Amino acid sequence: MAHLPRRTHSILLILSFQICFSTIFAVFGSVFQLEFSEELLLKPLPDRKVLAHFHFETTAPPLSTSHGRRHHHLFPKAIAQLYCLDSNAKPPGLELWAVFDVPKDQVDASWKNLTHTLSGLFCASINFLESSTTYSAHEWGFHPSSGGLRYGTLPREAVCTENLTPWLKLLPCRDKAGLSALLDRPSIYRGFYHSQRLRLTSSESHSSGVESGIVLEQALTVVLQPNSHKTSKTFLSETKLQPSWSLSSIFGRKVTGRCVLAKSSNVYLQLERGLVTELENLQKDNAITGPDHVGSGGLKDNPGFELSVRPDKEFKEANILHRKSSSVLYEYSIERYSAFEPFDLGLTWKFPVVWLCPRAPLHSSRFLMGSGNQRGTIAISFISTDLEEGFLGANIGEDSCKLQANIFQVVPWYIKVYYHTLRVFVDGQPQAIANVVEKMHVSPSEDKVLPGVMELVLKFPCAMKSxxxxxxxxxxFLHIDEYPPDANQGFDIPSAVIIFPKFQTSM
Known part of the structure; x- marks a missing residue:
């Protein structure tokens, strides 16, 4: 029986093909330099956890200006070699992320070359993303990359330190200095969520259309649970105090300075809109003030929390859709910190605060119906989150208000989906397909050759509940050598991708 993929136990690969041309052209007035920057975003979550998002960016001049000579003290050589996969090409002059009118055999060859190279680079089984299993192209959901985009998932692949170590080796200082030194393996992998990303792009000058350089982005997102033994105090309202935390308590390390090769190194603390609203209400209802001036604009002398380090700058969200409070961002520069004076940002809560984080308009989940190991039904459910904001000027009480949801689903070739059996229910009542499905694209699976692909553009009433x-x-039926390891646990189907293109929200 097919199963949903386990949370955080999958590898996702989205690649756009690249063509390297041998055309020679001149670059005039190019100021694109070799640079590296590092950032860390911290955000307390309402479920007593902390989100940490690491972002590293390395930029390099275009290969056409180096005349085949390039130093790799900053930009990783392994990634530079991926920049052009055509061994017959001369010094490359242009990279294209969208490929048109390329024969299918060339596309499959490029994909196979990419997956085998990345598999050895990141110690992952990306080479198993073959045409007969789990990759396809989006048509509507991810413009303007549609057509040249390849999407694949490995739902059975566990993300572990074997994937993180080669990812860190691409950084100039690896995990020896700078913000990446916080990435202690036990601290990272005991978290509730873990996601790492690598993106390689080529930028262009809008005025002249000349290539200006290549950009490598590396991002790591983790959700950790602070130790709450010392902050388990319960108030009269039976609400527990949020756990206080610091960098040293959640990562086991402090920041002893920036990476010496980094042009900029910053740490940000974000207080989302719902939290800011509650803190402002707490400030109005409570006359307690403290000597810690952590900022201005509504949170100055707030009795709800205390920061161990004074922020260098404060930013307030602008041009938001909501009429209420906006999110606040504190910035800390790591320039002046060293091993003798390490940076250890801490947040201490003084009173219990309860808030809600920004949500999508619908909560979606997928499950199986039926019994047995041969037939069944795939069901995708939507539950309204009762949001009244973010619908782009529409009145959710009106019958004409529609919420668009795009669904992209890939199933392995051995899952024979009968797309003509599609049924839609709104608030428990069956609906005509034409009343809900605006567009539908189906590509049936082909045995041992192609997976099945389904794309739907749905229009739901804004006032619906489910x-x-x-x-x-x-x-x-599968051959004996086509079964995955430990097949007794079942077969995993890649997760569906659901987006709401007409809905906007604010952090």
Missing amino acids: AALTLEFDKG
């Missing part, structure tokens, strides 16, 4: 889609399927 909706569901169902599709019947059969599971095909």
Whole structure:
């Protein structure tokens, strides 16, 4: 029986193909330099956890200006070699992320070359992303990259330190200095969520259309639970105090300075809109003030929390859709810190604060119906989160208000989905397909050759409470050598991708 993929136990690969041309052209007035920057965003979450998002960016001049000579003290050589995969090409002059009119055999060859190279680079089984399993192109959901985009998932692949170590080796200072030194393996992998990303792009000058350089972005997002033994005090309202935390308490390390090769090194603390609203209300209701001036604009002398380090700058969200409070961002520069004076940002809560984080308009989940190991039904359910904001000027009380949801689903070739059995329910009542499905693109699976692909553009009433889609399927017979390891636990189907293109929210 097919199963949903386990949370955080999958590898996702989205790649756009690249063509390297041998055309020679001149670059005039190019000021694109070799640079590296590092950033860390920290954000307390309402469920008593902390989100940490590391972002590293390395930029390099275009390969056409180096005349084949390039130093790799900053930009990783392994990634520079991926910049052009055509061994017959001369010094490359242009990189394209969208490829048009390329024969299918060339596309498959490029994909196979990419997956095998990345598999050895990141110690992952990316080479198993073959055309017969889990990759396809989006048509509507990810413009303007549609057509040249390849999407694949490995739902059974566990993300572990074997993937993080080669990822860190691409950084100039690795994990020896700078913000990356916080990435202690036990601290990272005991978290509730872990995601790492690598993105290689080529930028262009809008005025002349001349290539200005290549950009390598590396991002790591983790959600950690601070130790709450010392902050388990319960108030009269039976609300527990949020756990206080610091960098040293959640990562086990302090920041002893920036990476010496980094042009900029900053740490940010974000207080989202719902939290700011509660803190401002607490400030109005409570006359307690303290000597710690952590900022201005509503949070100055706030009795709800205390910061161990005074921020260098404060930013307030502008041009938001909401009429209420906006989110606040504190900036800390790591320039002046060293091993003798390490940076250890800490947040101490003084009173219990309860808030809600920004949410999507619908909460979606996927599950299986039926019994047995041969037939069944895939169901995707939507539950309204009762949001009244973010609908781009529409009045959710009106019958004409529609919420668009785009669904992209890939199933392995051995899952035979009967797309004509699609049924749609809104608030428990069956609906005509034409009333909800605005567009539909289906590519049936082909045995051992292609997976099945389904894309839907749905329009739900904004005032609905729940909706569901169902599709019947059969599971095909596999050869003995086609079964995955430990097949007794079942077969994993890649997660569906659901986006709300007409909905906007604010942090």
